[in-house]
Amino acid sequence: MQASFGACGLAPSITLADSGEEMIATARQALADGADMIVAGGGDGTVNAVASVVAGSGVRFGVLPLGTLNHFAKDLNIPLVLDEAVANLAHGVAMRVDVGEVNGRIFLNNSSLGLYPAVVRDRDQQQRRQGRSKWVAFSWAAIAALRRYPFLNVHLRINGEEHARRTPFVFIGNNEYIMQGLNMGGRERLDGGVLSLYVAQRPTRLGLLRLAFHALRGSLAEARDFDVLTATSMEIDTRHPRLHVATDGEVTLMQTPLSYRLRPAALTVMVPAPVAAQPASTELTLDTASNAADSDQAD
Numbered sequence: 001m002q003a004s005f006g007a008c009g010l011a012p013s014i015t016l017a018d019s020g021e022e023m024i025a026t027a028r029q030a031l032a033d034g035a036d037m038i039v040a041g042g043g044d045g046t047v048n049a050v051a052s053v054v055a056g057s058g059v060r061f062g063v064l065p066l067g068t069l070n071h072f073a074k075d076l077n078i079p080l081v082l083d084e085a086v087a088n089l090a091h092g093v094a095m096r097v098d099v100g101e102v103n104g105r106i107f108l109n110n111s112s113l114g115l116y117p118a119v120v121r122d123r124d125q126q127q128r129r130q131g132r133s134k135w136v137a138f139s140w141a142a143i144a145a146l147r148r149y150p151f152l153n154v155h156l157r158i159n160g161e162e163h164a165r166r167t168p169f170v171f172i173g174n175n176e177y178i179m180q181g182l183n184m185g186g187r188e189r190l191d192g193g194v195l196s197l198y199v200a201q202r203p204t205r206l207g208l209l210r211l212a213f214h215a216l217r218g219s220l221a222e223a224r225d226f227d228v229l230t231a232t233s234m235e236i237d238t239r240h241p242r243l244h245v246a247t248d249g250e251v252t253l254m255q256t257p258l259s260y261r262l263r264p265a266a267l268t269v270m271v272p273a274p275v276a277a278q279p280a281s282t283e284l285t286l287d288t289a290s291n292a293a294d295s296d297q298a299d
Contacts, residue, residue: 008090027053043067100174114169
C-alpha cells in the first residue's frame with residue numbers, strides 16, 4: 001500500500017487498527033494534530049466509524065473501499081481498485097455530501113429497523129459461535145427471520161404529520177434511494193438535502209415478494225401499502241423503550257423515540273474529478289482545417 005501512495009506523491013501515516021475504538025481514537029488524534037485529510041480503508045462500517053469523527057470538521061475525508069459491498073464508495077463513483085482509489089486521494093476533488101443521524105449516531109448510507117437488524121445480529125452470532133462465513137451466516141439468518149417474520153408497531157412523526165404503521169421493516173436513507181429498475185439500491189446523489197423513508201404496511205411473506213417484483217419491473221411507486229416519504233427530520237416511536245437499530249450495517253441498541261435528522265453538507269469527501277466535456281465544435285474545426293489543407297495541396 002505504501003508503494004501505491006508513493007507513486008502518487010503521498011506520504012501518509014498509516015495505522016492498522018484492531019478495533020473500531022482504535023480507529024476512532026486514531027482519527028480523533030489525526031484531527032487534533034491538524035491533518036488536512038483523514039482516510040478510512042475498509043468496508044462501509046469502517047468508513048462510517050472514521051466519518052463519525054471527521055463529519056462537521058471541514059477536513060477532507062478519503063475512502064479506500066476494501067469491504068465487500070462498498071455502497072458509499074459506489075454511490076460516489078470512487079474507484080474500487082486500490083491503486084485507482086489512492087490516486088483519487090491525490091487527484092480527485094473535494095465534494096460536500098450530506099450525513100444522516102439517529103440519536104446522535106451518524107449513517108452515510110442508511111438506517112433500518114425490524115427485519116434487517118434482526119438478520120445482522122443473528123449473522124454475527126453465527127460467525128462468532130459457529131465459525132460460518134459472512135454470507136453463509138447471513139443466508140441462514142435471513143431464512144430464520146422470514147420464518148419468524150415479526151412485525152413492528154411504529155408511530156411516525158414526519159413533515160408535521162403522524163402515521164401509525166404495522167410493518168416488518170422501516171428503512172431510512174441518507175438522500176433518496178433508487179427503489180426500482182436495474183440500478184435499484186443505489187443513489188444518484190448524496191447532496192440532495194433529504195432523508196428518505198420507506199415503510200411497507202402489513203405485507204405477508206408473499207407480499208414482500210410482490211414488492212420485489214414491482215421494484216424490478218419499475219412500478220414500485222404504484223404498489224399498494226408501500227410508503228415513500230422524504231423529510232429533513234423525523235421521529236419514530238414504538239411501545240418498546242429500546243430498539244435495535246442498524247446504521248450502515250452495524251446494529252446498536254437505542255432508546256426510543258428515535259430522532260432522525262439530516263446534516264446537510266457535513267462531510268467533505270474526495271471524489272473523482274468530473275471528465276471535462278469536449279466542445280462539440282472541436283471536431284468540426286479540425287475537419288475544416290484538414291479540408292482546407294487538402295485544398296491548398298490540390299491547388
